[in-house]
Amino acid sequence: MNKKEAEKFVTETFQNSYDDDRYLRFIKELLNGERLQYGSLDYKHPPSSYKDYISEYRIFGLYHAPHSKRILFVAVKLSKSKSLDRARVMQRNFAAEILRGKISKAYNANAALIAFYGDEKEDWRLSFVTLDTELVCGDRGLCVSETLSPAKRFSYLVGVHEPCHTCMKRFCPLIEDEKNQLTVDQLLDVFHVEKVSDEFFKEYKKCYLHLTRSLQDVVDHDIAVKTEFENKNLVVADFTKKLLGQIVFLYFLQKKGWLGVKRDENWGSGPKDFMQQLFQKKIVPYDNFFDDILEPLFYEALARKNDYDYYSRFNVRIPFLNGGLFEAEYDWVHTNIVIENSVFEKIFETFDRYNFTVKEDEPLEKEVAVDPEMLGKVFERLLEEDARKSNGAVYTPRFIVHYICQQSLIEYLERHTDIPRNDIEFFIQKGDELYAKTLQKVIDAESGRENKSADGLPESIVSHALEIDTLLRDIKIADPAVGSGAFPVGMMNEIVKARTALTPRLNRGDESRTAYNLKRQTIENSIYGVDLDPSAVDISKLRFWLSLIVDEVNPKEIRPLPNLDHKIVAGNSLLESFQGIKLFDDEILSPELDSAAEEVAEIDNELKRLREERDALLWGTESARSLWLTDEINRLENRKARILKDEPQKQILQTLSPVKVERFKTSRKGLKKYRILQNQFFNEQDKEKKAELRKEIERQEWEIILSEAENSGNPKIVKELETLKGKKGKPFFLWKLYFSEVFTRENPGFDCVIGNPPYVQIEGMNNAIKESYANENYSTFTKKGDIYCLFYELGNRLIRNHGTLCFITSNKWMRAGYGKKLRNFFIQNVNPLLLVDFSGQSVFDEATVDVNILLFEKAQNQLQTAACLIKEDCRDNLSEYIQQKQTVKSFNTDESWVLVSGMMANIKQKVEEAGVPLKDWDVSINYGIKTGYNDAFIISKEKRDEILSSCLTEEERERTAELIRPILRGKDIKKYGCAHSRYLITIPCGFTNSLREGMDPETYIKSTYSAIYSHFMKVHDEYLVKQSKKKSKGLLNRDDMGEYWWELRSCAYMEDFSKQKIMYPNMTSYLPFYLDTCAYMQNDKSFMITGKHLSYLIAFLNSSLFKYCFIDNFPSLGEKGRELRKIFFDKIPVKQVDDKTDELFGKYI
Known part of the structure; x- marks a missing residue:
């Protein structure tokens, strides 16, 4: 076929309802006449365990591909299922059983191209399912058995209502090439997710720039609009980002059929092209699309609770979403923002070429479509070059997010349970696979079928299921530079995945443990984030809302989204003062007790409970839990001793000035009320009540802040603070005020701090902000340093005792001079658990910075850090690679921290032991x-x-x-x-x-x-x-x-x-x-x-031995470069020689 014929053929195949004959013709064209084996003309019924999810299936045949690979071609007709999550898992399980030869040994294969369709064949799914073999090796490195990894599915959404742009673009070259012999790798490339993302980002940016120019033109030439923007502190670029985000959000909603639903019909029945119908005036006429259509849709239909969600202007049902995304920040009724219609025509033309999916990628389930995670990439890429440098925003790839979130949860569970670490690692890292197996057993049990296969859950996990579930429910997590929300969203997904895997072991009849409810509970109880950029905060909230929408499956009622204003917040994480004035006194958090006796009684009760729990543990077992219990008992006994020795707290307060006592009391009461109001606001749906709560929360907040500021005796500062009221972001962030519930619990602080803090050199900042950081008492501050160093120290302040921090940052601190203070901080103040140096391996798409991952615990340094140097691309198996390659290092000096691996470590150690640092040579x-x-x-x-x-x-x-x-x-x-x-x-x-x-x-x-x-x-x-x-x-x-x-x-x-x-x-x-x-x-x-002895020295420096042992002592520059500054060279140990040896070398140099 030529290109035009191929495009027409692929479009006819994938932009129509599913049809066996059409699909079979597509298979034949794809294989260029290669014959299929063991094909079947008839559909068959699946095993009984799948009957609730799969109606019937047909195997078109088996193809022997190059490199001894076998590919099956299959069609599967689906049954209706209430649970999308269950349906996905069961479809994947069924595909895996076919590939493993469990349906028929003749069909054993490496991969399958499967068409999934339902009763209504208009919309269907083309999936490529792969199954890899993992070799299990014994102690001597010999492979003793093999296991099959869980099936991975990559899918295109196709059919009458789906665009065919990406699918056509990928398959056409294979159809055109009549000599091609199809391979598994070619199909993997066709289903490659990142390619569609990169293409979409470029088109999205064009839309953003076009919309920004058009809006700027309106602001420049319309006095009323310009005045409104100035009065409401609106910035054109931010307005545009939010507007595009709102439109993208609506594309996800229409994907679920929630927009344009007829008055008496259920949610999900709306047209999948509702936005295009609006634009083409098929629903209502208009003059200007933004002013006449989008603004009413945003701020009337979506932001208000209408009777039966019916919106009379469009004569359709539109869901009330709540949450704040569609709350107007300006007077939209009286401000006519007339953006050219052609701008939106281009936006819809671009968006309509792509598939949209509300489900973010998971390791075992990927859709070749635009998903919510792309909003993070868009945010990072849309930053102007100068802004990107000043903000230091770098988008973190998925595999890094997965790894950091999983490691943080593993450390958290290990510190709070007696479960063996290996079992915890298996439980967290294999959550998808475990859930699939467990779900299969539950479904079989519900249907009265026997399933003797193991679900894979270790016995220690099963016996502690309730304890683990409670811990995961109560965990507190913070990202102090939240960006586009990748880390908190990733952590939420990991928690929900783990808790879902436990559900069958807790209460099989508990219908409240749905993915939606678990996500909402995690967001409310566990997630906290801050960012300097208000636009980043908007994107983060948007991703959380989308993550809830994907699991909202009730066709009768759509639950309004939560308000996240006090969960993801704009502000400067690093500053808790304003122009040198501290704005929150930590003493306000101290409990107010009527007497010392009351506090002692509370301590005695807690001591009794802790001792009983410790005594119940196996005697002589020094588990993480028993050690933690001992620490808590010692801490409470010391607290009790201090109370009995000193005056009760209330009497101590009375020794202070009456003014300060009164201020403390007022602030404490205000803080309690502040927390209650925040909790109420999270779930509030009524627009007027939300406005009242927002106003009251802000009033309580500013009463506490201004009370502290007024106490400084500087009226000028108070006046300047007053001007910040009502603004989106503040030049400070008061962690213990805004997230006070985290810091008023026993052992205050977060359990985990995670993230990718910005990389910005302090030297290049303006003097005012530089001075602010210098005055914040960061021991890691140095004018030549980088701002991420301060984030490490901030994170340690925020976590509780034995809490953990896990960041990915630039690795320059490991060797650079400015990193000396940070290295010393780690040695003196924390217990580094894991250090991974990527050493020139490219991690970020948009930045060339070399990075490391550091995980530490807030505890005494044990000088036992698991260290791993990554020298190759291992993004598909990062956890396994680190586990296999890591060595234990005792970083006990503030000199350069250098990682080497395996044999290299032994060789380097011998060279170092024989050498003398060059600074001690006569040179x-x-x-x-x-x-x-x-x-x-x-x-x-x-x-x-x-x-x-x-x-x-x-x-x-x-x-x-x-x-x-x-x-x-x-x-x-x-x-x-x-x-x-x-x-x-x-x-x-x-x-x-x-x-x-x-x-x-x-x-x-x-x-x-x-x-x-x-x-x-x-x-x-x-x-x-x-x-x-x-x-x-x-x-x-x-x-x-x-x-x-x-x-x-x-x-x-x-x-x-x-x-x-x-x-x-x-x-x-x-x-x-x-x-x-x-x-x-x-x-x-x-x-x-x-x-002296330069002949010998240059021979050593030019030797392979020097490069092998010491190249990693020098910081990386780009992909291959190294920085050979004196501070690094001084420390290189070289074996000393005498004059005679040097003369000998001189003869050959």
């Missing part, structure tokens, strides 16, 4: 010349010849030639060699005054070195012409100069350039070292080593 390491203005001082051979030929006399020519010396730049240095091409005008500091003998300095240079002086003036004139485009201060006013502008800065080791020396670049990808005997100068992009 000096210095960087090259800093000219301050290379355009003037570093010249080409042609410029050197021109200057010499311009000299007025032969004597001047000789004098000038002495000052122009050959120079090597970092990039000119090679292994045992160099590529010289430049020269340095070397007028050292003090040169002029040592020779001028009373003559005016500039007159002396101008007359004695006229050609050099003329060259300098010419460079200066060129600078004056281009200075508007240059940020430098120029030749005459530069910072790095000697006593006069024509001199180089003072250099204490200037004579060393004339000595024999080892030269090497400061940044390189292959570590070259050159032994210079020609007295080359060198620039500041390189270093030199002078001193």
